[in-house]
Amino acid sequence: EPEVTQTPSHQVTQMGQEVILRCVPISNHLYFYWYRQILGQKVEFLVSFYNNEISEKSEIFDDQFSVERPDGSNFTLKIRSTKLEDSAMYFCASIKDGLNSPLHFGNGTRLTVT
Amino acid sequence: AQTVTQSQPEMSVQEAETVTLSCTYDTSESDYYLFWYKQPPSRQMILVIRQEAYKQQNATENRFSVNFQKAAKSFSLKISDSQLGDAAMYFCAYRSGDYGGSQGNLIFGKGTKLSVKP
Numbered sequence: 114e115p116e117v118t119q120t121p122s123h124q125v126t127q128m129g130q131e132v133i134l135r136c137v138p139i140s141n142h143l144y145f146y147w148y149r150q151i152l153g154q155k156v157e158f159l160v161s162f163y164n165n166e167i168s169e170k171s172e173i174f175d176d177q178f179s180v181e182r183p184d185g186s187n188f189t190l191k192i193r194s195t196k197l198e199d200s201a202m203y204f205c206a207s208i209k210d211g212l213n214s215p216l217h218f219g220n221g222t223r224l225t226v227t
Numbered sequence: 228a229q230t231v232t233q234s235q236p237e238m239s240v241q242e243a244e245t246v247t248l249s250c251t252y253d254t255s256e257s258d259y260y261l262f263w264y265k266q267p268p269s270r271q272m273i274l275v276i277r278q279e280a281y282k283q284q285n286a287t288e289n290r291f292s293v294n295f296q297k298a299a300k301s302f303s304l305k306i307s308d309s310q311l312g313d314a315a316m317y318f319c320a321y322r323s324g325d326y327g328g329s330q331g332n333l334i335f336g337k338g339t340k341l342s343v344k345p
Contacts, residue, residue: 154337155318155335206272213260215277216333218264221270221271
């Protein structure tokens with residue numbers, strides 16, 4: 114069964130550095146998402162992406178965050194200047210079409226900001 | 228705004244027994260979807276079961292079933308014949324059925340940590 118793949122599985126970065134988290138959604142999916150889970154807390158929505166543009170974003174997704182799908186396969190989340198509080202598990206997800214479709218999550222990238 | 232509440236931070240069940248995890252939600256929408264996701268220690272998010280709000284029949288997937296009470300806005304998960312591999316965090320999640328609304332994003336509860344005793 115096709116899967117959403119995320120790389121790297123663990124990323125360590127210093128505060129103030131830029132980091133790019135990568136995701137390859139399932140190939141025929143149309144909607145793409147990033148979620149964040151701070152350790153011990155609930156999963157929080159960051160942003161949704163459809164038709165090559167952001168369709169919705171949460172309050173968390175401020176100017177430090179950006180997403181893009183540069184080549185039709187990769188879906189990236191960039192954090193420009195990381196802060197300690199950005200340390201979390203970041204999940205990419207995609208759905209095929211329609212709201213009836215279930216979200217397929219990747220295995221996540223654990224981001225540690227030191 | 229929609230909210231999802233899981234009132235049980237932790238639950239424990241004996242292997243082979245049945246356990247029910249609670250979830251309530253708040254919404255003014257009539258069309259929506261509800262999900263249970265499992266997150267084992269590996270932290271992968273695995274879909275367990277889903278329910279369309281317009282369906283009265285409760286969803287079932289093998290040992291997993293839900294009790295969907297739309298009027299009460301309740302969506303509990305029942306795990307029968309619990310197995311050691313069921314030990315995980317379980318998250319209840321809500322998605323709007325309005326295409327013009329949330330674009331499919333999920334709203335999660337805080338989760339319930341399920342332990343299974345051998």
